[in-house]
Amino acid sequence: MKRHGFRPAALVMGLVLLALAAAFLLDASGAWDLAPRLSLPLAAGGLTIAGVAAAVSGRRRG
Structure with a gap:
């Protein structure tokens, strides 16, 4: 597999989307x-x- 460079x-963006997904899951469960x-x-x-x-x-x- 070819290596790729670091893309900050x-x-x-991945961390922000994970935070949004966690917020939506908490909203769906009724915890938040x-x-x-x-x-x-x-x-x-x-x-x-x-x-x-x-x-x-x-x-x-x-």
């Missing part, structure tokens, strides 16, 4: 009430942080 943006006004900014913030990580790593490599 993919790591950040997830309001839509909380989930949308969390997803948008995660995309922003992943974009910044991609820009920083791209500038650092190039």
